[in-house]
Amino acid sequence: MSAPLLSLNEVTRTYTSRKGLFGTPVAVQAVAGVSLEVRPGETLGIVGESGSGKSTMGRMALGLEAPDSGSVRFDGAAMPDPGSESWRSLRKRAQMVFQDPLGALDRRLPVADQIGEPLEIHGIGDKAARAAAIARSLEMTGLSADHGRRFPHELSGGQRQRVIIARALITDPELLVCDEPVSALDVSIQAQVVNLLIDLQAERGLAMIFISHDLRVVRQISQRVAVMYLGHIVEEGTAEEVLRDPQHPYTRALVSAAPVPGARQRQRVILTGEPPNPAARPSGCAFHPRCPLATDRCRAEMPVLTRLAPGRRAACHLIQHTPAGMAAK
Amino acid sequence: MAGPLIRIEGLRVAFDGAPAVRGVDFAIHRGEALGIVGESGSGKSVTWLAALRLLPEKAVVEGRVSLDDDNLLEAPIERMEHLRGGRIGMIFQDPASALNPVLTIRRQMAEALALHRGLSGKSIDAEARRLLDLVGIPDAAGRLKSYPHEMSGGQNQRVMIAMALAGNPDLLIADEPTTALDVTIQAQILDLLQLVRRETDMALVLISHDLGVVAENCDRVAVMYAGRVVEEAPARTLFEAPRHPYTRGLIDALPTLDAPRRLVAIPGVVPDPRRMPPGCAFSPRCAHAAPACLGAVPELRRLEPGRRIACARAAELDLQPAATALPAETARPEVRA
Ligand SMILES: Nc1ncnc2c1ncn2[C@@H]1O[C@H](COP(=O)(O)OP(=O)(O)OP(=O)(O)O)[C@@H](O)[C@H]1O
Ligand SMILES: Nc1ncnc2c1ncn2[C@@H]1O[C@H](COP(=O)(O)OP(=O)(O)OP(=O)(O)O)[C@@H](O)[C@H]1O
Ligand code: SF4
């Protein structure tokens, strides 16, 4: 077993936001104590409701934002402060791919120039070496030299997303954080990008954090999955285990709600109640207002993320109560 | 069997000379749910916006849309205004544009209830509360006083559904009604639409880019590509045995919750409407394209009862699922914690 490339230890992050111009500021705890590890060459999928803290967690994993408490370690060393010299050199080794490829690109520059940007920023290589690296990055992501000469709006959505991936890969990073990288793409194009990420990961031993609200894509690409709800991880395990045999009631609802053609007679767990509001976290288990199994204990006491089996964790009182079989049916 | 509730025939729409819809036919019966899927830009929304006369002036629309004996494309605009929000409810793709930001939810709902249901005073409030309850908005009475910006995206989406249902529609056109929502909320809303449909015998047109959503919620599914319907079949049949290469491609590209497999992407991109390839619009991306495909545009032909396909080679092709093994799986490191 290799040492983790990235580890988050009890990280928290709270934002203060104001409702309306003169409203009183409210504290929103976006990430409320998350610990996780990513090993070299491994893909960790992160799923969860909108607002559950996935993107915030991803930014902290890259050191783009410092946690309010807790710690982030990359390759055994503490994450340097954002903007510092050592932080800048670390950026080469860990890169981010965002959801909106058009927003992440400059419309006035040919995409090849933008793919080479990280090399300039980090002062890597001379002109010829950079050109060679750009050509390699284009090829690796299935783009031609001609694509490289085009402007962003002259490419399709899938091609633009490849440009973003090509740019993220050009410094030969060890970790890639992908935040909803295929959500804006059509199914037929989405498959191109998903395959590309899987291949790159296998060929280059990349470690990846893959954030998505689409369980089906996460299943496709991840070895391990963590499920977030209101700033906490509520379940974690191999993709196979978590999605075939979910333990936490929220994961169960999520899995049963994933629309699948050809599986019409499935039993579904339809949740009632409102989507979670991070500014008004419920007492006890944050999921209790929507949980079909909630008891008094769930309303009063917060369940801790407990180890169920090697590599398998869940945070639910009902699961803890049956330590022998992980079966809160 | 009674005739269809609504029938679209030979619908064509062009913007500034660029065709967006290139000859579309649909017939929908009472109580039926028709799903429409297809690539972004394939004309799913424009088809129904045209049928309801909601496109800007510059759109050139041809064809016929019959509801009862009327051709909606030629009906007086007052009649259209009466139908929209009345017999035909609509949920639009972009929720922000559909609710008026300066009016309370009550005001917006009251308008629809007065116009289409002839309600007034107290009965408006009662009915508005019932509708908000129905779509699962807690504290409906309190929420009537809210403005759209005071509610979450998911709540506004549900208010729009409540408003679309306010006129007791015979037909509900739901354009990506759940795309912006989380899957657990999405499941809640789709469930609700099914319930209303069963209770009121309402017909439903569900436009979605998600084949899974459409498969689970519709009786019949039409697949659109580049402004035309390329295949239409009962939902089950379509997903079990697609007969158009584009439909096959969509299904092979779809990730599932089962064991990972190599997704099969469709190469290339959709054609530019101003530079349509000759013959079948899918031919540049189709693995089965043959000279026969490059002649005339393939007609949407009925090959079996209830099943239409627009492919020049439909009769001879036997489309098997793409190889499902995932070669990369062996290469991917098995990670144990
Ligand atoms: N810069 C910020 N300022 C104030 N609040 C923020 C900020 N960034 C995030 N938040 C809040 O923190 C919570 C978590 O946000 P985050 O973007 O991490 O969620 P997410 O899981 O990525 O959601 P989504 O699926 O919608 O992208 C949300 O309530 C969000 O409004
Ligand atoms: N008002 C308009 N003016 C000009 N072109 C338009 C207009 N509305 C739509 N179009 C074009 O018509 C074509 C069909 O668009 P439509 O909105 O029907 O696609 P769609 O299938 O609904 O796609 P999506 O899945 O992205 O919603 C597109 O090429 C679009 O750019
Ligand atoms: S008509 Fe030809 S090109 Fe078009 S889908 Fe059929 S086989 Fe493919």
Ligand SMILES: [Mg+2]
């Ligand atoms: Mg996010």
Ligand SMILES: [Mg+2]
């Ligand atoms: Mg649309």
